[in-house]
Amino acid sequence: MSDAQLERVSVLLLEDDASFGAVVEDELGRRGILVARESTVKGALDRIEDGGFDVALLDLELPDGSGLDVLREITEAGLPTEALVLTGHAQVETALQAMRLGAYDYLSKPPRLEELHVQVVKAAEKARLRAENVAMRRQLRRHEPLQGFVTQDAAMKQGLATVERAAGSVLPVLIQGETGTGKELIARALHEQSPRRPFPFVPINCAALPEALIESELFGHERGAFTGAVERKTGLFEVATRGTVFLDEIGELGQLLQARLLRVIETQEFFRVGGTKPVHVDVRVVSATNRDLRAEVEAARFREDLYYRLNGVTIRLPPLRERRGDVPLLARHFLDRAGAGRMLDAGALEVLTRYDWPGNVRELEMVVLRAALLSPETVIRSEDLPLEVRPRVTPRVLRTDLTLEQMEREYVHAVFEKNRGHRGRTAEALGIDPKTLYNKLRAWGDAPPEA
Numbered sequence: 001m002s003d004a005q006l007e008r009v010s011v012l013l014l015e016d017d018a019s020f021g022a023v024v025e026d027e028l029g030r031r032g033i034l035v036a037r038e039s040t041v042k043g044a045l046d047r048i049e050d051g052g053f054d055v056a057l058l059d060l061e062l063p064d065g066s067g068l069d070v071l072r073e074i075t076e077a078g079l080p081t082e083a084l085v086l087t088g089h090a091q092v093e094t095a096l097q098a099m100r101l102g103a104y105d106y107l108s109k110p111p112r113l114e115e116l117h118v119q120v121v122k123a124a125e126k127a128r129l130r131a132e133n134v135a136m137r138r139q140l141r142r143h144e145p146l147q148g149f150v151t152q153d154a155a156m157k158q159g160l161a162t163v164e165r166a167a168g169s170v171l172p173v174l175i176q177g178e179t180g181t182g183k184e185l186i187a188r189a190l191h192e193q194s195p196r197r198p199f200p201f202v203p204i205n206c207a208a209l210p211e212a213l214i215e216s217e218l219f220g221h222e223r224g225a226f227t228g229a230v231e232r233k234t235g236l237f238e239v240a241t242r243g244t245v246f247l248d249e250i251g252e253l254g255q256l257l258q259a260r261l262l263r264v265i266e267t268q269e270f271f272r273v274g275g276t277k278p279v280h281v282d283v284r285v286v287s288a289t290n291r292d293l294r295a296e297v298e299a300a301r302f303r304e305d306l307y308y309r310l311n312g313v314t315i316r317l318p319p320l321r322e323r324r325g326d327v328p329l330l331a332r333h334f335l336d337r338a339g340a341g342r343m344l345d346a347g348a349l350e351v352l353t354r355y356d357w358p359g360n361v362r363e364l365e366m367v368v369l370r371a372a373l374l375s376p377e378t379v380i381r382s383e384d385l386p387l388e389v390r391p392r393v394t395p396r397v398l399r400t401d402l403t404l405e406q407m408e409r410e411y412v413h414a415v416f417e418k419n420r421g422h423r424g425r426t427a428e429a430l431g432i433d434p435k436t437l438y439n440k441l442r443a444w445g446d447a448p449p450e451a
Helices: 018-030 041-050 067-076 089-100 113-142 154-166 183-192 214-219 255-267 293-298 304-310 326-338 346-354 360-374 404-418 423-430 434-444
Strands: 010-014 034-038 055-059 082-087 105-108 173-176 201-205 244-248 269-271 278-280 284-289 313-316
Touching: 010 018, 010 041, 018 034, 018 113, 034 041, 041 055, 041 067, 055 067, 055 113, 067 082, 067 089, 082 089, 082 113, 089 105, 105 113, 113 423, 113 434, 154 183, 154 313, 173 183, 183 201, 183 244, 183 284, 214 255, 255 269, 255 304, 293 304, 326 346, 326 360, 346 360, 404 423, 404 434, 423 434
Parallel strands: 010 034, 010 055, 055 082, 082 105, 173 284, 173 313, 201 244, 244 284
Antiparallel strands: 269 278
């Protein structure tokens, strides 16, 4: 946390030892942390009900009960407050019980003040993330106009409003958008909100069907129509009767199939391959493409008459790089849906928001789920994200004009900068004791930055 954030950290200290409580209050207060001290469980429970504390620092043995009573209240009330338990050597089992009840960590009494401060800051950071997650979940419910869609983007909302208006119509719908923007979700939403909902929704990926078989797949074939056709096959258009056919990647269809598809849309009938009798169907056609079909028409690769038949209503889905404000919403949505109990810190969210997402929402989902699986901690940080989404760092040129001491000093300051001037986290990153770090800084004549 930055210094500005530290000034806003608030701690409820439950401690009946007045002298020890005063030392802790003074030490944390000197570092910009607000401390409210209580000496009884009843007093702490009254305070905790009012909320607003990032961390509860709880002694276990009090005149009127145990700090575990306060911990249970925090857990049962669903408060974002994180608890740190202060325990004596004879209370290790009780401390472990506190961990099972949801305590962030425990510290032996009397704790080293530097370690206490570092733990309070870490616990406060997690508490802030939990509070942000609760707020984000409320925001998600407000920004999910259609099931499966999470957005606060104006252009995306306009497209979803079009879905609601067009769902009850018989007009064909053309959905345009890059791969991974959610075109099939839109198509399913159109079907689910339409009178055709009780009947089949049949998705067909035009790019995945072999060219030699696509006509048979779409329209079926009669027995003996070609080698291997040992019995009549029902085509996907026939399967979808009274429902919806979703033609994904419609721009991949060849010219001959385009002509047949045009006739089906116009007449709602077709011939099976090898058949002589027309098959009548009642289907709504929803199509999607990641190509610019207007440009395909001008290049004579797509039939103009079919294009106008398909786009009775057009819905454009913007790529994720055009709606970066949705990235934090979507990322937390995917984490919640995965049920992994993980959270993203501010640094990770910033990295995700800045990335351009060529694979759009689908890529974001995979990145978030992979980080949730592989991250060793509950909180996912920027370094837990895959390298491809992190900003590229220009390699530093190794200087050979410095002494070993000067190189050490430069490196220590670089780690300080990365940890935003936090002495405890810097020492942890360097693998040394905070006191050793302090002594080095003093020897170099540098004023120790406030942690």
